[in-house]
Amino acid sequence: MKLKQLIALSALVGGAAFAQNVIVADGWVRATVQGQKATGAFMKITAKDAAKLVAGSSPAAGVVEIHEMKMEKDVMKMAALPNGLDLPSGKTVELKPGGYHVMLMDLKAPLAANSTVPVTFTFQDAKGNKTTQELKLPVKSMAMPTEHKH
């Protein structure tokens, strides 16, 4: 390999590492039963520089939304976040049952425990630049927390 090519290659690798501002860890998707059309995906997201999770998509679901759950007059309700989920600089945001979650809706088939679901997330930085990240999230069967009502 010539030196010029080497420099070009290392610039490319460096660029890719720089783009990885957002780290997603401990992701999982709740398994579903036959006939169930929606489920939640949960994970820990840390952005080095402040960013937002603005969109998601998955070949397993017709619609992917970012939701929050909150108490309203003693009733737990969930709603899509119209402006995405804020990821403050250096702070880990946890998406968990009963809180923020990524909603996979219009599921094309039941999601069996021990399989994986490909999900692509779109992050937006403070300047409005968007990057996508593709993940394969493991499917786990876990009991529904009693407060989770759709």
Ligand SMILES: [Cu+2]
């Ligand atoms: Cu939801």
